[in-house]
Amino acid sequence: MTEPKFMTPAHRRAYLTHLNRCKAMDSYHRALIYILTAVPALRNNIDACFNFEKDEIKPESLAAGWQTNGTTKLTRFAYNLWNGYDDKSCTPYELFDCSFAPYMYEAVKLRYPEHTRQLDDVVIDDARN
Structure with missing residues (x-):
């Protein structure tokens, strides 16, 4: 799997750090952590968004005062x-x-790698047309 494009070096560092806190490094965790480490406001509040011990999201974080339109x-x-x-x-x-x-598209590629291959790798069956 190729490494996703990161917004900043801080995004990459936080992604690797918090991914190591996860119970698994599957596509679900990779996509979630990629997004939750994208910007400083989310990085600084990642524990308010995801419970690493219980391995579950915290939807109540959407109403938190630190959330902006973009982070929401x-x-x-x-x-x-x-x-x-x-x-x-x-x-x-x-x-x-x-x-x-x-x-967000980078996160989709992390979550669904089997469906987001490069178009060069996709063979189209013209017989279906």
């Missing part, structure tokens, strides 16, 4: 990749309408 979008997206978490603001229309969209 990122948190919702991370939770949706984790377990399909959904609320009225979890559609692609709401979530991807921000400058974090390229990094």
Whole structure:
């Protein structure tokens, strides 16, 4: 698996640090931690968003005073990749309408590596057309 594109060197360091705190290093954890370490506000409050001991998300963090419009979008997206978490603001229309969209796609690639191969690797069967 190729390493995802990180927003900053601090994002990469935090991702590796917090991924090592997880019970597993599967695609669910990789995608969740990638998003929850993307920006300083989330990195500084990651324990408010995810319970590492119980291995579960904390949806109540969405109402925390430190959350901004952007971090709320990122948190919702991370939770949706984790377990399909959904609320009225979890559609692609709401979530991807921000400058974090390229990094959200990186998280999708982490969560679904089997479905996000490079197009050069995909063989299209013309017989279906």
